Amino acid sequence: MMYPNSLEKLIACFRTLPGVGEKTAERYALLIVEEDELEVMEFVKALQEVKEKLVHCPICGNLSEDGECEICRDTSRDKKTILVVQSVKDVVAMERTKEYHGLYHVLNGLISSSKGIMPEDLNISSLVERAKNAQEVILATNATVDGETTALYLSKLLAKECPNVTVTRIAHGLSSGVMIDYADELTLIHALTDRRKV
Amino acid sequence: MMYPNSLEKLIACFRTLPGVGEKTAERYALLIVEEDELEVMEFVKALQEVKEKLVHCPICGNLSEDGECEICRDTSRDKKTILVVQSVKDVVAMERTKEYHGLYHVLNGLISSSKGIMPEDLNISSLVERAKNAQEVILATNATVDGETTALYLSKLLAKECPNVTVTRIAHGLSSGVMIDYADELTLIHALTDRRKV
Numbered sequence: 001m002m003y004p005n006s007l008e009k010l011i012a013c014f015r016t017l018p019g020v021g022e023k024t025a026e027r028y029a030l031l032i033v034e035e036d037e038l039e040v041m042e043f044v045k046a047l048q049e050v051k052e053k054l055v056h057c058p059i060c061g062n063l064s065e066d067g068e069c070e071i072c073r074d075t076s077r078d079k080k081t082i083l084v085v086q087s088v089k090d091v092v093a094m095e096r097t098k099e100y101h102g103l104y105h106v107l108n109g110l111i112s113s114s115k116g117i118m119p120e121d122l123n124i125s126s127l128v129e130r131a132k133n134a135q136e137v138i139l140a141t142n143a144t145v146d147g148e149t150t151a152l153y154l155s156k157l158l159a160k161e162c163p164n165v166t167v168t169r170i171a172h173g174l175s176s177g178v179m180i181d182y183a184d185e186l187t188l189i190h191a192l193t194d195r196r197k198v
Numbered sequence: 199m200m201y202p203n204s205l206e207k208l209i210a211c212f213r214t215l216p217g218v219g220e221k222t223a224e225r226y227a228l229l230i231v232e233e234d235e236l237e238v239m240e241f242v243k244a245l246q247e248v249k250e251k252l253v254h255c256p257i258c259g260n261l262s263e264d265g266e267c268e269i270c271r272d273t274s275r276d277k278k279t280i281l282v283v284q285s286v287k288d289v290v291a292m293e294r295t296k297e298y299h300g301l302y303h304v305l306n307g308l309i310s311s312s313k314g315i316m317p318e319d320l321n322i323s324s325l326v327e328r329a330k331n332a333q334e335v336i337l338a339t340n341a342t343v344d345g346e347t348t349a350l351y352l353s354k355l356l357a358k359e360c361p362n363v364t365v366t367r368i369a370h371g372l373s374s375g376v377m378i379d380y381a382d383e384l385t386l387i388h389a390l391t392d393r394r395k396v
Contacts, residue, residue: 003290004263006251010244016237017226026287028215032245033252033261033286039214040249044242046208047230051238053204054231063231065202089224092201 007033059130061106061123063088071095071104078102080135084127084154086110086142094140102138105130110146111153119153127154131162140170205231257328259304259321261286269293269302276300278333282325282352284308284340292338300336303328308344309351315344317351325352329360338368 002008007029014025032040056062057069064070071077071091081102085091091104107122131137139154141147151169158167172190174183183191200206205227212223230238254260255267262268269275269289279300283289289302305320329335337352339345349367356365370388372381381389 002293003286004252004261004268006244006247006263007261009240010248013241013244016229016233016241018229019222019225024217026290027217029248030286031214031216032248035214037249040245042207043211043214044245046204046211047238047242047245049204050208050227050230051235054202063202063205065204070202088201088228092224095200 003029056106056108059126060104061108061126062091062104076101080133081138082127082130082134082136083138083140085140086147086150090140102136103130105137107141107150110141110144110150112146112149114146119157122150124154124157128157128161131158131165134162134165136166136168137162138168138170143172201227254304254306257324258302259306259324260289260302274299278331279336280325280328280332280334281336281338283338284345284348288338300334303335305339305348308339308342308348310344310347312344317355320348322352322355326355326359329356329363332360332363334364334366335360336366336368341370 003011003026010029010032011022011025014020014028015022017025020028032043053065054063055065055067057064057067057072059068059072062069062071078101082105083094083100083102084105084107085094086107086109088106091106094100094104105123105127107124107127109117109122111117111119111122127137137154137158139151141150155167155169158165171194172187173194174180174187174191178187180188201209201224208227208230209220209223212218212226213220215223218226230241251263252261253263253265255262255265255270257266257270260267260269276299280303281292281298281300282303282305283292284305284307286304289304292298292302303321303325305322305325307315307320309315309317309320325335335352335356337349339348353365353367356363369392370385371392372378372385372389376385378386
């Protein structure tokens with residue numbers, strides 16, 4: 001005997017989530033069994049609504065419930081600056097800083113030779129179009145191999161297609177709270193090379 | 199800007215799962231956004247079916263889709279032996295061994311002073327009734343403080359209420375694959391005390 005059929009099905013569904021193995025999926029499913037009927041119905045509603053309502057913003061690729069996203073529709077934002085990120089999560093992370101007031105462009109992935117993701121799989125062609133009317137494009141992809149590859153590709157592409165736009169890359173260096181003797185060499189090289197006058 | 203409303207709601211739902219923090223809930227929810235509509239509908243159906251169909255077996259407390267559970271209904275099983283476990287997960291773990299052919303009794307928790315769980319919160323009274331007709335009750339609660347407390351409580355209760363039944367506790371000792379120099383002291387003490395002739 002394994003679990004009853006309906007429970008096995010729910011465990012299989014939880015297993016499709018990223019990083020969820022058999023044991024974790026079991027724990028999740030058994031919690032659902034013990035949870036209040038109402039709370040589970042909330043869960044069901046939330047899943048349905050996400051699929052019904054959410055779309056990608058046709059301008060920047062961010063998530064939205066209604067065509068253009070909140071940020072693209074916000075008239076108070078600086079329309080001349082575009083910050084390029086890998087995913088919607090990064091938009092939220094940047095917005096939390098409250099330091100940036102321009103627009104975004106969500107690539108929905110990074111160029112990756114190991115995963116076989118090519119530039120044409122990403123939301124890049126519309127970036128080129130948007131960049132033509134911008135003053136600055138800030139490349140804010142991760143400080144990883146794929147992130148750097150994508151930033152390099154975009155900087156070359158934009159230099160060729162939109163020669164009038166300034167393309168910048170977010171700064172690399174010591175993360176806040178990191179001790180120098182624990183930082184890796186690449187980080188220290190960046191921190192030294194990009195030092196600035198105080 | 200945070201995420202769109204419907205996405206925030208789904209993140210909140212995922213956060214109710216055990217051990218799921220903000221970041222993990224975000225990852226789960228964003229996967230759902232990108233997932234195939236059909237797969238998400240499978241998920242919705244699985245959640246609904248679990249709530250509609252699953253009940254606790256009135257005899258042993260195991261999960262079942264239809265009154266008495268598969269194990270209690272199985273006429274080929276040894277009805278004179280009852281193995282007492284904390285949760286449905288433990289029933290499945292024991293069944294996987296294919297070594298045990300008796301019945302189960304699921305307590306749905308353990309006595310815990312730290313969590314304020316008392317004997318009357320658990321599925322114990324029906325165990326006493328069942329034990330009166332059994333030959334052996336095997337206490338298979340975890341080898342933790344709460345597990346041992348519960349086993350001790352049950353052994354005393356059963357000795358008093360059902361003096362004719364044999365109450366046993368599963369063996370404690372070295373887990374399979376564990377090296378002696380890595381084993382904790384309590385495990386080694388158990389392994390020594392309960393040694394047997396070869």
